[in-house]
Amino acid sequence: MSKHDLSNSKPLSRNLMILYGLPHLTHAIVILPLALFIPSFYADELGLPMASVGLAIAASRFLDILIDPIVGVMSDKMRTRWGRRKPWLAVGTPLLIVCAWMVFVPGKDVSITYLFVWSSLLYLAYTFVDLPYKAWGAELSTDYAERSRVTAWREAFGFFGQMLFLAILIVMTIKGVTDVRLQLMAIAILIVVIQPLLVMATLWKVPEREPEILATVDLQPVANEAIFKKTWQALRVMAQNQAFLRTLAAVVLFGTAVLMQATLHRFVLNHVVKAPDLFAPMIMAENFISILCLPVWIWVSDKLGKHRAISLCALWIALWSVFLPLVGEGDTVLYVALILLRGSSLASIFFLSSSIGADVVDFDTVASGRQRTGLYFSIWGVASKLAIGLGVLLGTSLPSLFGFDPTQAIHTSSSITALLAIYGWVPCVIMLFGVPFLWNFPIDKQLQQALRHKISAGGIAEDLNDIGK
Helix, strand or coil: CCCCCCCCCCCCCHHHHHHHHCCHHHHHHHHHHHHHCHHHHHHHHCCCCHHHHHHHHHHHHHHHCCCHHHHHHHHHHCCCCCCCCHHHHHHHHHHHHHHHHHHHCCCCCCCHHHHHHHHHHHHHHHHHHHHHHHHHHHHHCCCHHHHHHHHHHHHHHHHHHHHHHHHHHHHHHHCCCCCHHHHHHHHHHHHHHHHHHHHHHHHHHCCCCCCCECCCCCCCCCCHHHHHHHHHHHHHHHHHCHHHHHHHHHHHHHHHHHHHHHHHHHHHHHHHHCCHHHHHHHHHHHHHHHHHCHHHHHHHHHHHCHHHHHHHHHHHHHHHHCCHHHCCCCCHHHHHHHHHHHHCCHHHHHHHHHHHHHHHHHHHHHHHCECCHHHHHHHHHHHHHHHHHHHHHHHHHHHHHCCCCCCCCCCCHHHHHHHHHHHHHHHHHHHHHHHHHHHCCCCCHHHHHHHHHHHHHCCCCCCHHHHCC
C-alpha cells in the first residue's frame, strides 16, 4: 500500500492526483458509447425500434437506482486492511469488462430484451466501480480549492479516454473499416486490455484517508430495534441539508439536457447535416476544447465560487444550444462551430459538481457526526442515472412521437423540424431551469472552511441553521 501522507496540512502532490485519476480514462470509454453510440447502433444498424431502444436503456438505468444506496452504505461501513473503497474497484472491474463486451459486441440475433438485460448488468457493474471510486476521491482532500483539482484531474482523464475512443474510430475509418460492429469490438478489446492495468496502478499507489467520526458520536453497537430510528435520523439530516437537495435538482436537470443532446448527435449528423463521417472527429474536437478550457473554469471557480462557475457553464451550453435548430444539410462548418462552443464547458460541469459534492458531505459530517461519503455519492449516483435515463428516453421518444424514424430514407420537413427543436431548444430550457438551484448556493469557500474547522474540533452542530441552508 502507498505511503503517501494524507495529513490535512499537506497539499496533495500532482503525481498522486494523476494516479487517482487514471482509471477514469477507461471508465469514460465504457460510458461514452452508451450515450453516443449504442442507441443509434441498435436502432440504425441492428434495426431495433428507436423508441424501444431508448426505453430499454432508460429502464436499465432506473432499475439500477435501487442498488446505489445499498452500495453507498456498504462502502461507508466496510472495514478491510485495504480500505473501504479499494475492494469495490478490485471486484467490480472484471464484472464491468464482461458486461461491456456483451453490450458492445452483441451476437447476430439481438433483441430489446438482450439490450435491456446486459445494459442493466453493465450499469450495475459500473455502480460497483464508479460510486466508491468517486467517494474515495471526495475524501482525498479536505481543502475547498484542492478538491476541484482532484476532480479536474479525474474528469480530464475521462475526457482523454473519450478522445482515445474517438481517435480509434477515426483511424479505423481512414483505413476503410467503417463497419460499426468492428469499431465497437475494437473499443471492447481496448477496455479488456487497458482497464485492469490502470486500476491496479491506482489501487497500489493511491492511499485512502481514514473515515472521519466526530468524538461526540456514540460508537456503541446499535440494537436491532434501534436501526429504524438511526435510519430515520440519517434521512432527517439529509432532508434538512438544503444544499444537498439543491445539488440533486441541478444534477438531474443539467444531466438530462446534456444526455438528450448526446443521444441525438449521430441522428442529426446522419439525417440532417448529412455528414456521418464527421461524428468521431467532431466529438473528439469537442472533448479537446473542453479539456483545454478546464483551467479557465477552475479560475472562474476560484474567483466566483464553484456554484457560480457551474451555473455559468450551464448558461454557456444553453446559449449555443439555441442556435442548433438553425443547421441544415451541408452546414458542417456552422454545426461544428456550435458544438465546439457549446462543449467548451462540458468537462467543467462534471468536475465542479463532484467537487461541490465533497463540500456537501462536510455539512452532513458536522450535522451527523459521521462521514457518509458513500451514501451521499450513491444518492448523487441515483440522480445521475435518473438524468441519463431521462436524457436517453426523451432524446429517442420525443422525435419518434413527432414522426421521426431513423430507418426511413426520406423524412418529412415537420419531423426534421421537431428533431432539431428537441435537440437544441428543449435541452436549453431544461438547463435554464437548473441554474437557480445553484446560483445562490449556500456552501461557498468561507462556509466550507468553517465546516472543516468544526470537523477538526470534533463537535456536532446543535442547530443546522448554524452551518447554513
